Amino acid sequence: MSGDLPKIDVVLSEEDLMAKIDALADVLAPRLAGDWSAINILVGATPFTSDLMKALARRGIHPVLDALWLESYRDERESSGRVLVRADIVRSVRGRGVLIIDDVFDTGRTLAFARSHLMTKGAREVITVALARKPWAPKGEGDVDYHAFDAPGRFLVGYGMDDAGKYRGLPYIGALD
Numbered sequence: 001m002s003g004d005l006p007k008i009d010v011v012l013s014e015e016d017l018m019a020k021i022d023a024l025a026d027v028l029a030p031r032l033a034g035d036w037s038a039i040n041i042l043v044g045a046t047p048f049t050s051d052l053m054k055a056l057a058r059r060g061i062h063p064v065l066d067a068l069w070l071e072s073y074r075d076e077r078e079s080s081g082r083v084l085v086r087a088d089i090v091r092s093v094r095g096r097g098v099l100i101i102d103d104v105f106d107t108g109r110t111l112a113f114a115r116s117h118l119m120t121k122g123a124r125e126v127i128t129v130a131l132a133r134k135p136w137a138p139k140g141e142g143d144v145d146y147h148a149f150d151a152p153g154r155f156l157v158g159y160g161m162d163d164a165g166k167y168r169g170l171p172y173i174g175a176l177d
């Protein structure tokens, strides 16, 4: 049947996801007073961006939302090693604080590219946030600034994350073998 799922282990339930996003918003909100832009890294970060924006709005924080469409995995489960800009941001970030939002922090290439891309456009300050961080992701200077969830070292799907374009709509984070 076309609706059949492969074996997907739930690694973070919808309820636990929402609790982690709320806790993240508590930490982020005090840092985001003033002129901030929030940049949704398309495509995968869209559900996370939506829920994080709502959690920030409930705390009185309303960054200007924009999007940057980056691609490096295409339909593979390993990074191509190159980050491609498929569509750029629309609003200027010159002189503004920028919160870059991504779903998963893995090799770190995507967020490193996004950070430098937005600094080059004149951002005053860049903060990165990812929902999930892989165990082998870069530490130290190349690390993501904030993350909500320490993910297992497996290929994740759901809540924006895909396997060749599928499963982005699952309301939980799952892992495939």
Ligand SMILES: O=P(O)(O)OC[C@H]1O[C@H](OP(=O)(O)OP(=O)(O)O)[C@H](O)[C@@H]1O
Residues within 6 Å of the ligand: 041, 042, 043, 044, 045, 070, 071, 072, 073, 074, 079, 102, 103, 104, 105, 106, 107, 108, 109, 110, 111, 161, 162
């Ligand atoms: O830390 P990295 O190794 O760079 O991996 C993280 C990136 O990989 C995925 O993007 P992908 O290129 O698959 O595009 P997508 O968002 O459209 O799924 C994901 O959405 C992150 O942006």
Ligand SMILES: Nc1nc2[nH]cnc2c(=O)[nH]1
Residues within 6 Å of the ligand: 073, 104, 106, 107, 154, 155, 156, 157, 161, 162, 163
């Ligand atoms: N869907 C998906 N995309 C990724 N990009 C980098 N790591 C992952 C992952 O675990 N799952």
